[in-house]
Amino acid sequence: xxxxxxxxRFLDYFTSNFPEPExxxxxxxxxxxxxxxxxxxxxxxxxxxxxxxxxxxxFPDAQSLALSNAEEIFTYIRSISYPNNKSKHLAGLGRMLxxxxxxxxxxxxxxxxKLPGVGRKTANVIASVVFNQPAMAVDTHVFxxxxxxxxxxxxxxxxxxxxxxxMKHIPTELVPKAHHWxxxxxxxxxxxxxxxxxxxxxxxxCQYYEKLQKTTVF
DNA sequence: ATCCCGAGGG
DNA sequence: CCCTCTGGAT
Numbered sequence: 001x002x003x004x005x006x007x008x009r010f011l012d013y014f015t016s017n018f019p020e021p022e023x024x025x026x027x028x029x030x031x032x033x034x035x036x037x038x039x040x041x042x043x044x045x046x047x048x049x050x051x052x053x054x055x056x057x058x059f060p061d062a063q064s065l066a067l068s069n070a071e072e073i074f075t076y077i078r079s080i081s082y083p084n085n086k087s088k089h090l091a092g093l094g095r096m097l098x099x100x101x102x103x104x105x106x107x108x109x110x111x112x113x114k115l116p117g118v119g120r121k122t123a124n125v126i127a128s129v130v131f132n133q134p135a136m137a138v139d140t141h142v143f144x145x146x147x148x149x150x151x152x153x154x155x156x157x158x159x160x161x162x163x164x165x166x167m168k169h170i171p172t173e174l175v176p177k178a179h180h181w182x183x184x185x186x187x188x189x190x191x192x193x194x195x196x197x198x199x200x201x202x203x204x205x206c207q208y209y210e211k212l213q214k215t216t217v218f
Numbered sequence: 219a220t221c222c223c224g225a226g227g228g
Numbered sequence: 229c230c231c232t233c234t235g236g237a238t
Contacts, residue, residue, distance in 0.1 A: 047222085122225085192221060193221070
């Protein structure tokens with residue numbers, strides 16, 4: 001199947017069945033989303049959502065983070081992955097937002113990436129979700145699902161390469177939604193260790209499933 | 219043992 | 229390119 005056809009059917013399916021996908025991280029403003037996404041590295045959204053209510057009550061904005069320190073922040077996030085690194089990142093994040101960005105969340109990818117704990121993936125999420133820019137954040141789900149479906153070539157071995165391949169084929173206005181669609185599919189259907197092909201509606205266009213049929217003996 | 223909406227440093 | 233960070237669920 002042609003790649004163009006794969007993309008068309010992938011986008012058609014999700015446009016029809018999940019027209020308004022959203023992140024599962026809990027937040028109520030750009031600052032909270034930024035913090036939540038920084039915390040979500042190598043950690044499930046569910047666990048992040050367990051610590052953010054108390055965290056946001058104590059630190060409702062960049063100023064409060066800037067006035068605190070990594071030691072105190074650590075006590076609020078000790079139950080998630082890499083609490084030491086992330087508490088240091090958040091302390092520095094608060095300070096930089098206050099000192100260099102007037103306590104506003106910057107909109108450009110380059111400026112976002114200057115913030116401690118914010119790499120390309122997190123910067124793309126903020127640009128896409130907060131500012132509705134056509135930025136494709138490639139996390140573990142997007143990477144895996146894109147390869148399994150056959151949306152990107154095997155030579156796309158890095159998140160950046162996958163990002164560029166996806167951007168080539170997804171219409172600009174659908175990029176923010178496609179990001180969520182790939183994540184939702186990876187989280188609930190195309191699981192890393194046990195892809196649920198039996199309930200998957202995309203098997204007709206899936207490269208992984210196609211190969212699976214060839215190698216399975218009945 | 220592997221995975222989870224990765225980032226920073228060497 | 230590599231390595232380290234390193235909690236909790238499956």
